[in-house]
Amino acid sequence: xxxxxxxxxxxxxxxxxxxxxxxxxxxxxxxxxxxxxxxxxxxxxxxxxxxxxxxxxxxxxxxxxxxxxxxxxxxxxxxxxxxxxxxxxxxxxxxxxxxxxxxxxxxxxxxxxxxxxxxx
DNA sequence: GGTTTGACCATAA
DNA sequence: CTTATGGCCAAAC
Numbered sequence: 823x824x825x826x827x828x829x830x831x832x833x834x835x836x837x838x839x840x841x842x843x844x845x846x847x848x849x850x851x852x853x854x855x856x857x858x859x860x861x862x863x864x865x866x867x868x869x870x871x872x873x874x875x876x877x878x879x880x881x882x883x884x885x886x887x888x889x890x891x892x893x894x895x896x897x898x899x900x901x902x903x904x905x906x907x908x909x910x911x912x913x914x915x916x917x918x919x920x921x922x923x924x925x926x927x928x929x930x931x932x933x934x935x936x937x938x939x940x941x942x
Numbered sequence: 943g944g945t946t947t948g949a950c951c952a953t954a955a
Numbered sequence: 956c957t958t959a960t961g962g963c964c965a966a967a968c
Contacts, residue, residue, distance in 0.1 A: 837965075856950055866951080867963045873949035874966075889949080897949040904949070 837863060841875040844934045848888040851915045852932040853925065855892045862934030873897060887911040894927035 844862050848854050856869040863872075876886040887908040891897045898905035909919055919925050 860950085865964085868965075869950045870948060870963070871950090871965055874947085875949095877949055878966080886949085891949080892951060899949055901949080908949090 837868070837871065838875040838878070841872050842879060842881060842884045845876070845884050845886060845889055847934060848885055848932055850885075851917060851930075853888045853890050853912065853917065853927070853930045854932045854934075855890060855927070856897075857892050858931070858933050859889060888915075888932075890925070890927075892927075894924040896923060 840863050841859060844859050845854075856872040857866050859872045860866050860869040872889070876884070876889060879886055890908075896905040896908045898908075905923075909923065912925070913919065917925055917930060
């Protein structure tokens with residue numbers, strides 16, 4: 823198909839940095855989902871890229887461990903060591919996990935607030 | 943520059 | 956509850 827006009831494209835190239843920006847704004851003791859981050863970027867369909875971006879993220883300012891899946895569970899595809907580390911980091915922030923490795927998304931789920939950017 | 947992949951999500955069975 | 960399938964689109968090969 824022909825090239826998009828730009829405004830049609832739901833995600834911008836190099837959207838990695840946007841993912842990092844949103845994740846950086848996740849407060850301590852709070853978590854968010856890949857879909858929420860993707861939605862904050864303008865496209866809930868790109869949830870996969872959010873996780874992929876975090877997988878490639880090596881920045882220490884990005885609390886990637888505060889990003890989980892919509893099931894309230896830590897995601898690990900092929901590397902369970904990461905999930906173990908993630909749970910440890912979250913517990914250090916005061917987040918408790920269930921026996922099934924899940925947490926209370928109902929209370930801990932955080933969304934990107936556009937007003938926060940204006941008022942800082 | 944086409945193919946594969948990937949830390950997902952929603953739906954169905 | 957779990958497992959399976961389709962879809963979505965950018966980055967890596």
